[in-house]
Amino acid sequence: MDKLLTKAQETHNLSKSEIIELLNSDGSDLFYLADEIREKYVGNEVHLRGLIEFSNICKCTCKYCGIRCSNKKIQRYRMLPDDIINLAGKAYDTGFKTVVLQSGEDSYYTRNVMCDIIKEIKKLDIALTLSIGERSYEDYKAFKDAGADRYLLRIETTDRNLYKTLHPNMDFDNRLRCLKDLKSLGYETGTGCLVGLPGQSIESLADDIIFFKSMNADMIGLGPFLPHPQTPLKDCAAGSFDLALKVMAITRLLLPDINIPATTAMETINPDGRLIALKSGANVFMPNVTDRVYTSKYEIYPNKSGIDATQNDIISEIEQKLQTIGRMVSYTKGCRKQI
Numbered sequence: 001m002d003k004l005l006t007k008a009q010e011t012h013n014l015s016k017s018e019i020i021e022l023l024n025s026d027g028s029d030l031f032y033l034a035d036e037i038r039e040k041y042v043g044n045e046v047h048l049r050g051l052i053e054f055s056n057i058c059k060c061t062c063k064y065c066g067i068r069c070s071n072k073k074i075q076r077y078r079m080l081p082d083d084i085i086n087l088a089g090k091a092y093d094t095g096f097k098t099v100v101l102q103s104g105e106d107s108y109y110t111r112n113v114m115c116d117i118i119k120e121i122k123k124l125d126i127a128l129t130l131s132i133g134e135r136s137y138e139d140y141k142a143f144k145d146a147g148a149d150r151y152l153l154r155i156e157t158t159d160r161n162l163y164k165t166l167h168p169n170m171d172f173d174n175r176l177r178c179l180k181d182l183k184s185l186g187y188e189t190g191t192g193c194l195v196g197l198p199g200q201s202i203e204s205l206a207d208d209i210i211f212f213k214s215m216n217a218d219m220i221g222l223g224p225f226l227p228h229p230q231t232p233l234k235d236c237a238a239g240s241f242d243l244a245l246k247v248m249a250i251t252r253l254l255l256p257d258i259n260i261p262a263t264t265a266m267e268t269i270n271p272d273g274r275l276i277a278l279k280s281g282a283n284v285f286m287p288n289v290t291d292r293v294y295t296s297k298y299e300i301y302p303n304k305s306g307i308d309a310t311q312n313d314i315i316s317e318i319e320q321k322l323q324t325i326g327r328m329v330s331y332t333k334g335c336r337k338q339i
């Protein structure tokens with residue numbers, strides 16, 4: 001075990017069987033080392049990203065997701081471009097250096113509509129991340145040309161069979177194509193996975209980590225699977241917080257300089273989840289800046305927790321919370337430092 005951690009510390013490389021051994025370990029030494037490596041490579045600053053969930057309309061039917069199109073019980077909403085732009089402006093005024101525009105796969109936001117939104121927001125000195133699902137190369141190129149800096153698209157799982165079961169009418173190879181296109185277009189590209197999906201093995205989680213490393217992802221977001229009552233997986237067990245934390249910590253060992261958020265799902269399953277994640281390898285925090293009328297409707301999973309960042313003094317509040325663990329808010333855009 002010590003030998004494995006030393007190897008990870010020195011080479012930032014582990015074989016699949018070594019990753020599996022770490023995933024099966026109790027984790028405490030692993031979390032400690034991930035925290036050390038995080039400090040050495042990306043420092044004590046925590047980058048804040050203001051999250052705008054601008055539409056919960058989605059054409060996909062991912063079996064775990066509460067906003068899948070077949071869920072007829074949720075109230076759908078779609079923010080107008082001007083409202084999205086205004087909200088981004090408000091996040092900028094509050095002090096955010098990055099906004100993340102996230103939505104379901106909603107065809108209302110055509111290439112042109114998105115480009116207009118992006119161009120308007122990029123008049124501000126702010127980094128812009130998109131998280132709007134699978135699109136064509138031409139769309140991704142147009143968004144990049146319009147000024148988008150980053151893109152998040154989780155692979156969700158690298159197990160092809162499991163992917164197929166969980167994503168009816170979707171194509172694993174197209175998802176890979178999207179990630180390849182995003183990287184080649186020069187986006188800082190984020191991906192990630194769900195941990196504890198029904199039918200997911202430890203081996204396949206090790207493959208997920210190896211995939212993150214092989215694509216040289218710039219950001220990795222992950223969290224435990226949380227069953228949503230209005231989905232086919234409603235009766236399945238939730239993923240484990242500890243296992244998700246281990247996947248995150250090992251990812252930090254192998255990709256020491258990337259950005260890793262302490263995700264909302266981590267906090268939903270464990271009240272101290274985000275701070276624990278920040279002490280086990282994470283260095284990013286994504287407060288929700290969407291108007292409260294919408295956040296309750298963006299229920300990807302139940303009881304989605306998280307800081308309501310619509311108040312003006314939110315950043316100083318976060319600063320105080322971070323101080324308790326010896327960390328501070330970053331006042332830069334927080335791009336990945338390439339080594």
Ligand code: 5AD
Nearest residue numbers: 064065154224225226228265300301
């Ligand atoms: N539990 C946890 N995470 C989920 N996501 C979607 N549904 C769930 C769920 N039931 C995650 C997916 C997606 C991200 C936006 O939210 O990984 O990429």
